[in-house]
Amino acid sequence: MTQTESKPPPDPLPPLPLDWAAGSAGPPEAVRYLRYLTDPVERLLDRIYGSKWNPFYQSGNLAVLAFLVSLASGLVLFLWYHIADPHGSVLAIQESVPGGAWLRSLHRYSADLAVVAIAAHLVRKLLQGHTWGPRALAWISGVVLLLVTLFSGWTGLVMVWDVQGQEIAIAGARLLDLLPIFSEPISRSFSGEVPPASSFFFMTLFLHVALPLGLGALLWLHVSRVSRPALLPPRPMIRFLLAALAAAALIAPLDLPPAADLLALPGIVPTDLFFAFWLPLSRALSPAAQAALWAGLIVLLSAAPWWWRPRRAISVSSVDESHCTGCTHCYHDCPYEAIAMVPRTVLSQTSALVARVDPDSCVGCGICAASCPPMGVGPENRDGRDQLAAAREYLEKFRPTGREVVLIACRNGAAARPEPLALPGVALYPTGCSGSLHTAVVEFLIRRGVGGVFVLSCPPRNCYFREGPKWLEARLEHGRDAALHPRVDRRRVAFASLSATESPAIRAALADFQKLIAGLVPTSEAQPDLDLVCEPPEDLAPAETPETLEVAEVRHV
């Protein structure tokens, strides 16, 4: 009756024979090679900050935050800047304005951090394969955001009119001179015959102020196809980053290089590698070669929706109108605003409205499948009914003893690297996005005698799709539809949000859960079968007493 811990754990269960997420489109093969570079960094940051606060997972939000800090500090600096004496006014800010040097350092470091965060965000999106299909607009607008950010930064560096600003201005002017639209070369403005006109600095200042303001519109476009976009990191992270930025600006304030001298050759130039990374190249290459490099890079990045994509097509969601009750759960839960509620074309007593999927906006995440109690929506072969059918087929391969643990994990997350998860007595059940897991599958597995179900989602900010972990947790623990039925013994269900790089933590949580399951009465053959329908018959008796079930809750690791 009781399971003692001294007994050896059962052999690993067979792998999942039918992966119901097989239609899900993952990132392209090239990701494997990119991961050799990023995995060590990701793993290190996971160990230091935990997957919940890993800055790599919040790179997009950090970019926005750093940009806002730069914008705010820049508006204050603007009060002391004079176009008639650019370098002199910056020197005055450094030396005469109280806190001026700190503010200028904060301005520059936050701008640099924004570039780092944007680059990390870009790499992360490449790793996730988020470049194509419905996400192409976000990708291309992101590339434009990066370019505008860089250009805005160049104008800021030129505004200082130090040796670096001079070199950027001259190199940039030579690039512009390649365009056959100017009657006289722009670079001649920097020949040294006369100092650059105030109008040049006015234009630079105008661009430096106007471009960041215009970035807001681009940012709106960037997130226009997602629901509930999270633009900023969580508040503790905001406070943490602001404190760290302020401290860094205090500890290592930015110095001011010598003023520009147009009759001096560029010698040792203090270079901001985040914005002016191309400056060393400008000394070695002709303007035409530089322009070719820039054009190639821009074309390469902008064309990623066509060359950085998986080989197989995604299967988008569709609605079975005969099952749709018009409840709007899928409409609300869809992270990509791909579902609309429209009037029925065929009259029905069920509801006046019915869900309809826009295939051009659907990314095939399947989160709608898990939101639907009647299992009437989802991608092909991945709606709730298909998931239950796959679970039934899975269990037909072996007879559960009531002591084993089925680990349901996202194939884009922890299940992508299953080796560290291969524990005795634990069967890996890879899914698509864990947010697409219908809770009926969890119930079905337990009622068919599986000892426990450990649902492992990615960290909330590192969902391959969006909001999967959030919805999964809400459905398992907080009664959000399609909720885990109250009759399910919560002690047999565990939930954790951990990254693939946190395998020690996953193994520890699994071991704890196995110990707990070992102490429970095996459930095999304790319950009748569950039909492959959304709402099982009401006369199905729970395995434990109702009192026990009400007290027990899903274990949250």
Next chain:
Amino acid sequence: MFDLRLADLLRLVLQLAVALGILLGVEALAHLPLGAPAEGAAIRLAVRTAAGKIEICHNVSAEELAQLPIHMRRPRICAEQPVAYRLTLNVDGVPVHAIRAERRGMRGDRPLVIDDLVAIPAGRRAIFVTLEPEVPPGTPEATADALPRGELRQTIDLPPGRIALVTWGASSGLTVRQ
């Protein structure tokens, strides 16, 4: 309990230290000294002139006039023709740079602009700069003579890293400035 708090505190300190380390790394890369001290010097040839053009005129015969519309019948027609220029630079008697430049623009009606940077060794240098028009054959001598041209022969002291600026003015001709 104490151990747990200490562990949390240590973790927080580590997190802050890493964040600061990253930001200080950003700070270091925000003004990384790149390049090398310039050992040589240079001469910038910065010439701009709108004068490089000639007018080619010819008298129109009575037959040609008759073929023209009434409002276009003028006995003498002049066409503006751009003139290319050749700029040469000799340093210490050695030719180091020569460039042929034409007026800019699709129709060659924009000013002629030269903006070249020529590297030379630093020190005391005798420079000789010439700016000569390439007069088209058949141009009347008086017209050719009226085209601006110039010569500059000067000894300059150029410290390492400095640029001597050679410019052109309609009245002052070629001049050098350091």
